[in-house]
Amino acid sequence: MEVTTTEAKIKAAAQKVFLEKGFSGARMQDIADKAGINKALLHYYYRSKDKLFDIIFMESFQKIIPKINLIAQSDAPLFEKIEKFVGEYIVAINADPMVPLFVLHELTRHPEKFIQKVFSATDGGPKVGKLVAQIQEEAEKGNIRPIHPATLLMNIMSLCIFPYIGKPMFQMVLSIDDKQFSTLLAQRKTEVSAFVINALRL
Template sequence: MSVKDGKTEQLIKETAKRIFLTEGKMLATTQDIADAAGVNRTLLHYYFRSRDVLFNMVFKEALTKLRTRVHEVLGSEMPFKQKVENLVNVFYEELTESPYLETFIALHLNQEPEKYEELFIALPGGRERMKNFLKEIQREMDKGTIAENKPVNFFINLFALMAYPFVARPIYLKMFDLTNAGYNKLLTERKSSILSTLFKN
């Protein structure tokens, strides 16, 4: 093994991840990625065979990380509100790193479903965990801590409030004439705002 010892492969993958998921340039060419990583374009093919393989690898890793963390929280033994709080934090962390992840899923998932099918195989026990969480939501409604509704609607509301502000950053930067730093501040503040919107407390 050479002196670089797997560093180049890592470098390319991380650069691709940054370009695709952080900067949202999903049309970036192999040349763009190679340039950004400061390596010869052929290396990209050497390590990953094709642009497609690299793209899917990056995509899949980010998605799996997010899903795993979400399911960890969903499956944990914790009071409901604390669970939601943790979810908000997980989303905040993951979408800060990969703000375009949700956009990518939305765009690809129903374009070539068969191709991306494998990326969405259920996590072990995932279905079960989801059902339990919906039941938990129902119990909270019964207790009166959150508004009466279909549990699935609370679920979608929660994810909408968490994810959308990351997806729509460019829109609000323009609409409210904010800087990126200003928007980041807003996103942090929103964490508690989400909870107060969803919980009657």
């Protein structure tokens, strides 16, 4: 039981340190201090900062991807899928706000290696084939305005993710604190899906 408790403390501390200082600025000593353990014990569990970083955020993807796949592969109407997709994604990122920064960091460093790790850790990664076909079908039937499925998915992902990446900039430009920013993000669960759906209507 002690092992699980110590590992959980380390992971929670590491998430906070990575979020506060970024990967490059974080040190193993910072994580050990935040977890309330000595550095030797931290190295016993996780030999390097890279290894700890990988484990924490691969676990995050293992939580997010299955939920997204469940929505994408369902038989729900397209607009309902968009609402659920946006809602689940924003809730997941709110719980793990470091994920977008992690993705950006890893795609910059080792894009192919990162993608391979995500696909391996999540049983093949995102499965959006059925959703892509549904978007094409709805456009062909004239139910939505013509749009390439990739463009629609990129628009949705960008609207969901970028506010977390640009948080410091938004807060400075808009002169808002953490509480105000969190309120704005909570509202985006409905506002983003409404924006996307309205853009698709004829």
